[in-house]
Amino acid sequence: MAFLPDPSAAPRFGVNWTPRRRWFHAWQHLDVAEAEEDFAAIAALGLDHVRIFPLWHLLQPNRTVIDERSVADVVAVVRAAARQGLDVCVDVLQGHLSSYEFLPSWILTWHRRNIFTDPDVVAAERDLVRALARALRDEPNAVGLTLGNELNQFADRSHPDPMPATPEEISAWCADLLGAARAAWPEGHHVQCSDDKSWYLDEHPFEPSLITTVGDSTTIHSWAFGWVAAALDSDVRAMSHFAEYLVALATFWSDDPNRPIWLQEVGAPRPFVPEEQASTFAVETVRNAIRRPQVRAVTWWCSHDVSPDLADYPSLEYSLGLIDSAGRVKAEGRAIADLIAQVGEAGRPEAPPPQHDLVLPGRRPADRGATAPGQQIFTRWFEAARAGAPPRLVTAVTP
Structure with a gap:
């Protein structure tokens, strides 16, 4: 079965797996039974897939060494998920996770590359x-590979240790690695992913025309904090349209208006989303996004809260799970479970027809800035969304 359903069907719902005990450090001494406990709790919410994040430095401790035991651990986790009825998407180059970088030592400091x-x-x-493609391709519940988590951050000039590249070099890199995945695992669903800065920063080398072209679907990471929350005056109702706004941008930038979109990360970050509004925000965010038929899957971030025993995470990371670090389902977990059941019975909610078109300057990389939070296009789109009819994004300029 293909990962993404037909546009006429209900979308798939899943979660990004954050191990309840020891967070991603769990990969250092994997306990498969603990992983399967997490998967049982995830499946009980009605979710059908997980995205997992084995750590790059464990998988490949040296440039010419791939650790067979670590690869076997990935396969063991995929099989544990299968026993709970879950499909699995696997990230490869971790990479960046929740403000921490897990790069192997052979590209750092004296070996910096x-x-x-x-x-x-x-x-x-x-x-x-x-190696991962070959190890996973015969697992019935393995879906495909994501190159890594938000690796575009490393190419951003704001990164504390940037790795600059031109758009042409990024395009070649994506083609190389996705081509390798496709050759080794022809049936897999293989993608790259980026955070939302690639949609807004005129000079970012990960360009929208690339994001909406490479891989088997366009992935979106929707985080309504920081400059997004500021631009919307922390209006939670307006913020619940942010994922839908990114879907509109992805559709605008794509030459194929029906190209499938995977909402690969979306969450309810405290304190930008107050505790008492988290469930409503979660449900409205997902409901608004899936009104767009291009959205074929939603993968919530994340399964479990980061344990308070772990230090130095940004404060929001301790509250993003559908399940808390003690294994108790949270209010937004119950709300998402209810929404999944409703969509399963009634299908997708319908989007209101747009009342007008919103014209962008053009479809060049240098036109991105007009859509950034606080800028004119962003502001006008959300004004219409607040009024109940998000506009269609168009351009009068031939690309």
Whole structure:
């Protein structure tokens, strides 16, 4: 069965798995029974898939060494998920997770190299993609590979240790690694993913035309905090349209208006979303997004809260789960479970027809800034969304 359903069907609902005990450090000494406990709790909410994040430095401790036991751990986790009826999407290059970087030592400090442009590093990445693809392709519940989590952050000038690359170099890197995944696992659903800055920053080398072209679907990471919350005056009702806004941007930038979209990360970050409004925000965010038929899957971030025993995370990371760190289902977990059941019975909610078109300057990379939070297009789109009819994004300029 293909990962993404037909547009006429209900979308798939899943969650990004954050191990309840020891967070992603659980991969260092994997307890498969603990993983399966987490998966049982996830499946009980009506979710049908998980996205998992094995750590790059464990999988590939040296540029020419892929650790067979760590790869076997990934397969063991996929099989544990299968026993609970869950499909699994696997990220490869971790990479970046919740403000922490898990890069292998052979590209750091004295061995510092660029993950996008150094030919030896790219060759090693290609080897790891192939190794995971070959290990997973015969697992019935394994869906496919994501190159890594928000690796576009490393190419952003704001990163504390940036790895600069041109758009042409990023395009070549994506083609290389996704091509390796496709060759080793032809039936897999293989994608790259980026955070939302690639949609807004005129100079970002991960360009929308790339994001909406490479891979088997366009992935979206929707985080209504920081500059988004500020631009919307922390209006939670307006913020619940943010994922839908990114879907509209992805559709605008794509040459194929029916290209499938995977809402791969979306969450309810405190304190930007107050505790008492988290359930409503979660339900409205997902409901608004799936009104767009291009959205074929929603994967909530995340399964379990980060344990308070772990130090130095941004405060919002301790409250993003549908389940808390003690294993108790939270209010937004129950709300999402109820929504999944409703959609299963009644199908997708229908979107109101747009009352007008919103014209963007053009479809060049340098036109992105007009859509950034607080800028004119963003502000006008949300004014219409607040009024109940989000506009259609169009351009009068031939690309």
